[in-house]
Amino acid sequence: MAEQEADETTIMSLIMAGGNAKSSAFEAIYAAKKGDFDEAHAKLKEADNFMVDAHNAQTNMLTQEAQGNHVKVNLLMVHAQDHVMNAITFRDLAGEIVTLYERVAQQEK
Template sequence: MTDEEVVMNLIVPAGTAKSAAIESIAAARKHDFERAEQLLAKADAAIVDAHEHQSESIRAVLNGEEDSGVSLIMVHGQDHLMNAITTIDLARQIVGLLHELSE
C-alpha cells in the first residue's frame, strides 16, 4: 500500500469518524438527540470503512503480497484510527448521559 493509499484509506475516514463523534456531543448538548444518533451512525460507518482497509492491508502482508515494513505514515494512520474509535466510544456515553439528564 502506498503512503497516499494509507492516508486515503485510514486517516481520512478516521478523521471523519472522530469529527462526527464530536459533533454528536454538540448536538446532544442542544438536546437534538436524533441528530446526535445520526452523527454517531456516520462515525460508525466511517470507522467500518477504515477498519476494512486496515484488515485488507494486514491480510496482504500476511499473504506476502505487500512488504511488512512499517512506515511512519502507517503508524500515523493506525494512531488516527484508534483515537477515532476511542472518541466514538466516549461520545456514545456522553450522548447517552445527556439524553438521560434531559428526561
C-alpha cells in the same frame, strides 16, 4: 517475499476515515448538548460508517500480510493507525456522553 512500502492511498484513507469518524463523533456530542438526540444518534451512526471504512482498509493490509506480501511499517503508517485508534476511543466516549445528555434531559422533564 520482499517487503514493500505501504500503499499511500491506503494510508491516507485510514487518516481520512479516522479524522471523519472523530469529527462526526464531536458533532454527535454537540447535537446532544443542544437536545437534538435524533441528530446525535445519526452522527454516531455516521462515525460508525467511517470506522467501517477504516476497518476495510486495515483488513486489506492484513490480508496482504497474510498472503506473504509484507508491508514495511513507516512513520506515516504509524500516524494513520494512531488516527484510527484515537477515533475508536473518541467514538466510544461520544456514545457515552450522548447517553448521559439523554438521561439528564429525561430527568429534567
